[in-house]
């Protein structure tokens with residue numbers, strides 16, 4: 391059963407999330423973080439930058455692994471997840487960029503890139519994996535399906551996901567059709583998971599993921615099998631929880 395935390399005030403959402411991440415790094419300066427992109431963790435990263443600037447936490451020895459990256463998008467494209475991470479976090483803290491890992495969506499052999507990413511992951515246990523959830527229950531880019539791939543793999547994005555993410559592109563036609571994503575096996579291997587969920591439009595899917603059946607049709611529901619999951623909800627996303 392996940393530890394569900396519901397916050398009333400929006401600003402507290404980001405502060406609580408940042409407190410969880412920063413406390414870990416303060417006690418374990420060599421922590422390995424699994425990081426997520428999307429709109430949800432932007433406030434968390436903003437708070438972490440603040441805490442770092444106040445001299446309260448250093449990321450100098452931290453390693454990070456991101457969940458996913460679009461296939462075929464140049465690394466320096468404004469909507470690439472590498473650009474997202476650099477702009478929203480890495481460029482503003484003392485992390486060594488060489489210790490940050492995002493799958494290379496530009497690799498000519500994407501399957502080989504997936505194997506390489508898995509090899510790196512197998513050498514590093516993720517201490518804390520930050521996650522968001524898609525409207526269809528996806529985590530990373532692991533879309534609902536009859537079966538799920540546990541390892542890093544190339545995924546064809548569902549139309550619904552491309553539509554949701556088109557806000558970062560000039561038009562939906564520019565959203566790549568495919569992405570590389572860490573698999574659910576790698577996600578589940580993290581020692582601790584912090585699932586961040588905001589907004590009324592996520593209320594039903596997060597309720598289903600936490601209290602509904604464990605099914606590959608809602609990849610986030612597999613997190614019910616993990617022993618150390620914190621689900622952080624804002625008031626709107628948590629409206630179906632008592």
Ligand SMILES: O=P(O)(O)OC[C@H]1O[C@](O)(CO)[C@@H](O)[C@@H]1O
Pocket residue numbers: 426427428429430431457458521522523524529530531551555
């Ligand atoms: O936080 P958002 O923008 O709603 O995105 C939710 C999820 O969708 C993804 O961006 C992938 O579409 C995930 O990386 C993220 O956790």
